[in-house]
Amino acid sequence: xxxxxxxxxxxxxxxxxxxxxxxxxxxxxxxxxxxxxxxxxxxxxxxxxxxxxxxxxxxxxxxxxxxxxxxxxxxxxxxxxxxxxxxxxxxxxxxxxxxxxxxxxxxxxxxxxxxxxxxxxxxxxxxxxxxxxxxxxxxxxxxxxxxxxxxxxxxxxxxxxxxxxxxxxxxxxxxxxxxxxxxxxxxxxxxxxxxxxxxxxxxxxxxxxxxxxxxxxxxxxxxxxxxxxxxxxxxxxxxxxxxxxxxxxxxxxxxxxxxxxxxxxxxxxxxxxxxxxxxxxxxxxxxxxxxxxxxxxxxxxxxxxxxxxxxxxxxxxxxxxxxxxxxxxxxxxxxxxxxxxxxxxxxxxxxxxxxxxxxxxxxxxxxxxxxxxxxxxxxxxxxxxxxxxxxxxxxxxxxxxxxxxxxxxxxxxxxxxxxxxxxxxx
Amino acid sequence: xxxxxxxxxxxxxxxxxxxxxxxxxxxxxxxxxxxxxxxxxxxxxxxxxxxxxxxxxxxxxxxxxxxxxxxxxxxxxxxxxxxxxxxxxxxxxxxxxxxxxxxxxxxxxxxxxxxxxxxxxxxxxxxxxxxxxxxxxxxxxxxxxxxxxxxxxxxxxxxxxxxxxxxxxxxxxxxxxxxxxxxxxxxxxxxxxxxxxxxxxxxxxxxxxxx
Numbered sequence: 001x002x003x004x005x006x007x008x009x010x011x012x013x014x015x016x017x018x019x020x021x022x023x024x025x026x027x028x029x030x031x032x033x034x035x036x037x038x039x040x041x042x043x044x045x046x047x048x049x050x051x052x053x054x055x056x057x058x059x060x061x062x063x064x065x066x067x068x069x070x071x072x073x074x075x076x077x078x079x080x081x082x083x084x085x086x087x088x089x090x091x092x093x094x095x096x097x098x099x100x101x102x103x104x105x106x107x108x109x110x111x112x113x114x115x116x117x118x119x120x121x122x123x124x125x126x127x128x129x130x131x132x133x134x135x136x137x138x139x140x141x142x143x144x145x146x147x148x149x150x151x152x153x154x155x156x157x158x159x160x161x162x163x164x165x166x167x168x169x170x171x172x173x174x175x176x177x178x179x180x181x182x183x184x185x186x187x188x189x190x191x192x193x194x195x196x197x198x199x200x201x202x203x204x205x206x207x208x209x210x211x212x213x214x215x216x217x218x219x220x221x222x223x224x225x226x227x228x229x230x231x232x233x234x235x236x237x238x239x240x241x242x243x244x245x246x247x248x249x250x251x252x253x254x255x256x257x258x259x260x261x262x263x264x265x266x267x268x269x270x271x272x273x274x275x276x277x278x279x280x281x282x283x284x285x286x287x288x289x290x291x292x293x294x295x296x297x298x299x300x301x302x303x304x305x306x307x308x309x310x311x312x313x314x315x316x317x318x319x320x321x322x323x324x325x326x327x328x329x330x331x332x333x334x335x336x337x338x339x340x341x342x343x344x345x346x347x348x349x350x351x352x353x354x355x356x357x358x359x360x361x362x363x364x365x366x367x368x369x370x371x372x373x374x375x376x377x378x379x380x381x382x383x384x385x386x387x388x389x390x391x392x393x394x395x396x397x398x399x400x401x402x403x404x405x406x407x408x409x410x411x412x413x414x415x416x417x418x419x420x421x422x423x424x425x426x
Numbered sequence: 427x428x429x430x431x432x433x434x435x436x437x438x439x440x441x442x443x444x445x446x447x448x449x450x451x452x453x454x455x456x457x458x459x460x461x462x463x464x465x466x467x468x469x470x471x472x473x474x475x476x477x478x479x480x481x482x483x484x485x486x487x488x489x490x491x492x493x494x495x496x497x498x499x500x501x502x503x504x505x506x507x508x509x510x511x512x513x514x515x516x517x518x519x520x521x522x523x524x525x526x527x528x529x530x531x532x533x534x535x536x537x538x539x540x541x542x543x544x545x546x547x548x549x550x551x552x553x554x555x556x557x558x559x560x561x562x563x564x565x566x567x568x569x570x571x572x573x574x575x576x577x578x579x580x581x582x583x584x585x586x587x588x589x590x591x592x593x594x595x596x597x598x599x600x601x602x603x604x605x606x607x608x609x610x611x612x613x614x615x616x617x618x619x620x621x622x623x624x625x626x627x628x629x630x631x632x633x634x635x636x637x
Contacts, residue, residue, distance in 0.1 A: 269537050276534045280511055289511045293479075293486040302515040306563055 010127075010177025013184045016068060017123035020187060023064055024116030030058050031109040048093050055096050058105050062195050065112065069188035072181065076188075077205060079104070079197030101201060108194030115190045123183040126176030133169020217389040224286075231282050239275035243268050291330050295320045299330050300351055307341050309349050309366070316354040319414030325390055329360060329410055332383045332394070336364045336406045339379055344368025344404060355414055362408045370402035383408070427473040427550055431456040432463045432489055433508075434481050438533075442476060445536070449543045460488030467496040467503065474550035478533075479509040479516070490516055497523055506549045508533050512560045521554075529555035529588070545588075554588035561586040573615045581608040585627060 033054045041047030059080065066076040079101040084091050096102050133150050149155045151168040197205055250264035283289065291299035297315040304311035321329065333351065340349050346368030353362050374380040374396060384394050392410035429451045433439040436458070443453045455466045460481040467475055475496070481488040493505040506529035507520060520528045529549040535557065536542045545555035561583050574582065577598075584594045591609070595602040609627075 272537060273534050276532075284511070289480075290513050290515065294515075298515065302513050305514050305518075308566070 007177060010180050013072065013180030014123055014127055014177070016072060016184050017120040017180060019120075020065075020068060020116040020184075021120035021124070023061065023068075024113045024120065026061060027109045027113035027116070030054070030061060031106075031113075034058065034106055034109070048089050052092050052096055055102055055105075058109070062105050062108070065116075065191050066195060069191045072184040072188050074185065074188040074192060076192050076196045077202070079195070079201040079205070081204070082208060100198065104194055104198075108191075112191065112194060115187055119183045119187045123176070123180040126179060127173050128176075130169045130171070130173025130176050133165045133172060135169075213385075213388045213391075216385050220385065228282065228286065231278075235278040236275045236282070239271050239278065243271045243275065246271060287327060288330065291326065296326050296329055296333075297353060300333055300353065303334055303337055304349075304351060307337055307349065309341055309344075309346055311337070311349040311351065313351045314353070317360065317414070318355070321360065321412055322415060325360070325410060325412045328386050328390055328392070329362060329408075332386055332392075332408055333362055333364065335379055335383050336408075339372065340364065340366045340368065340404070343372070344370075344402070346402075346404075355412075358411055358413060360410045360412050362410075363405065365403055365405040367403050369400075370398045370404050371400045372396060372398035372404050372406075427547075428452050428454045428470065429546075430454060430463075430466050430470055430472040430475040430477075432458070432460075432466075432475070432477040432481060432492070434458045434478065438478075442536070445539065445542075446476070446546070451546075459483060460492055463489065463492040464495055464499075467492070468499050471500060471503070474504040474506060474527075474546055476506050476508060476546065479507055487516070490519070494519060494523075497525065501525055502527050502552070504549045504552065505529070506531065506546055506555065508536070512557045512563075514560050514563050517556060517560045517564075526554060527552045530560060531555060531557045532559060548588055556587045558583070558587055574612060578608050578612050578615075581605060582612050585609065585612075 034051075037047045037050035037054045039047070040050060063078070066078070069076050081095065081099045081101070084095045086092075150165040151172070153161050153164055153168075156162050156165070246264050246268040250261045250268065253261040253264060288299055290302045294302070295317075297313075297317050300315070301313050304313045320326065333353075337349065337351070340346055344366045346366035349364065349366045351362070351364050353360070355361075372380070374384070380394070380396065386392075387394055387408055387410060390410055390412065392408060394406065394408045396404070396406050398404040398406075427450070429446055431439060431442050431446070431453055433442060433456070439456055439458060443456055446453055454470045454472055457463050457466050458481075460483065463477065463481065475493065477489045477493050479487050479489045481492075490507060493507055497503050497505060501523070502525040504527035505520070507516070508531055509516070510533055512530065512532055517530050520530055527549055529545055531542075531545060535545070548555050564586070565579065565583055580598060581594060584597060589597070591602050591605045595605045598605070
């Protein structure tokens with residue numbers, strides 16, 4: 001790792017530590033509030049109103065901890081049961097009180113506070129002590145304050161000894177920065193222990209995720225089939241009927257008016273070309289031929305060639321993917337590239353595809369304006385839905401001013417070995 | 427002229443055979459799958475081969491692969507590839523040996539019989555026949571072409587399809603002299619050395635477009 005990365009990670013972790021101390025402090029009033037609202041439940045039913053409110057706060061607080069853990073490389077899923085459709089007081093109360101995740105959140109509040117405080121303070125204190133050694137001590141000596149020491153030298157009696165604090169402080173600062181990410185990780189581990197879904201909850205979450213994505217998938221497939229049916233019915237089918245009529249008419253005319261028959265036949269040929277063009281577009285929308293023939297890599301290369309922006313493709317996918325996955329991956333990349341071409345004003349686009357650890361990663365980056373927002377258009381949301389059907393994910397980084405990087409991941413296996421075009425060097 | 431045909435649909439294979447025989451071609455072999463195509467091409471060494479991109483058993487791009495392999499075995503063997511769709515990527519692969527005698531057309535073009543036969547003959551003679559759709563796709567994306575006038579772009583498009591100066595002149599209703607003037611201006615603007623050779627200029631254009 002680059003030494004700058006190392007320092008940056010350390011500083012980030014220290015900042016995370018400070019945040020976790022601030023958050024840890026809020027655990028104590030939350031704990032008290034929870035106990036109080038629980039105790040007040042029989043008393044005039046105050047708890048019926050209070051407890052859901054307090055739980056909402058606790059969940060918000062837990063969510064911040066999960067977010068913090070995720071920033072330091074440990075994503076934690078939310079374990080809560082979905083909210084009931086009814087907004088009745090008793091229903092909501094029951095929903096909260098019977099969710100094991102509520103009690104695990106509660107159990108976490110105190111240990112989480114202690115860990116957050118201790119680990120956070122530790123990750124801040126060591127680097128601070130290092131900074132003191134580097135900055136403060138020379139000042140101290142020149143200001144001529146009385147007895148003072150630093151590190152292993154205590155008390156400092158000569159200026160020479162004083163300067164020794166500089167290397168000591170540097171070492172301590174380095175240790176502090178190097179240690180901070182580990183402290184964050186330890187904190188995240190403990191958070192996960194309490195706040196991650198249990199096996200049961202995980203399965204329940206998985207089922208609800210699958211139910212949602214399956215429903216979305218079925219919807220979009222049904223819509224797709226309807227579109228295809230309509231396109232065929234209004235397009236190619238109608239043209240073929242008219243083709244038949246024109247040829248029939250020409251047949252009648254061939255003796256009486258050969259010139260007219262010839263004109264009609266030429267017309268028929270035109271109609272047949274139009275029908276073919278239409279069918280071709282339709283086929284491309286269902287499953288692009290180049291994708292069937294060359295797989296994802298070849299099809300993305302073909303896409304790149306057609307883009308008005310110079311686009312480079314780097315790929316390491318040593319095999320073919322299952323057809324539905326391949327198709328989802330292709331249309332996702334195609335959509336992102338179309339977005340880049342339409343909105344980014346980029347001068348160049350890069351596509352990278354690779355497969356490792358049972359996961360296909362597709363990254364599209366451009367040097368354009370940035371500022372892409374999944375909430376803004378339907379395109380990015382559509383990609384998310386498409387990928388979600390296969391448990392895939394999309395993440396977007398697009399600060400105003402660019403660059404825009406879209407990373408899509410799809411868990412999948414590689415099947416048959418790739419058919420390599422013989423002129424790949426061309 | 428001796429032709430080898432590769433097409434898996436019996437109807438289309440018979441149609442092509444009938445069409446070519448009507449124009450005095452001799453169909454020496456008509457195969458319906460990928461694996462038998464390459465041996466047929468190498469054995470028969472036809473004057474021109476008409477090959478469908480997608481053939482059994484894989485129904486991917488077997489025909490294209492066989493055509494490229496045949497041209498590696500018999501350099502410059504004229505091949506006209508037909509396809510239900512056209513892909514600039516495939517055009518580049520076909521042209522990458524820079525030997526000429528290559529065609530790549532949409533299957534629909536067969537219905538314009540005279541133009542199709544003309545394309546087959548042009549390919550057999552070592553020329554090129556590129557589908558206007560491929561050329562159009564390539565021209566649409568390339569920005570340096572902004573320097574060209576609209577007329578020059580039209581000329582470049584027809585030139586890339588593989589048409590001669592005479593044919594371009596006829597199609598655009600201008601004199602052949604004007605066409606060659608446009609072409610030399612195109613070459614200047616694109617920084618390509620002028621050449622009289624019909625298929626070489628197509629290769630130059632496509633090579634330039636394939637950056």
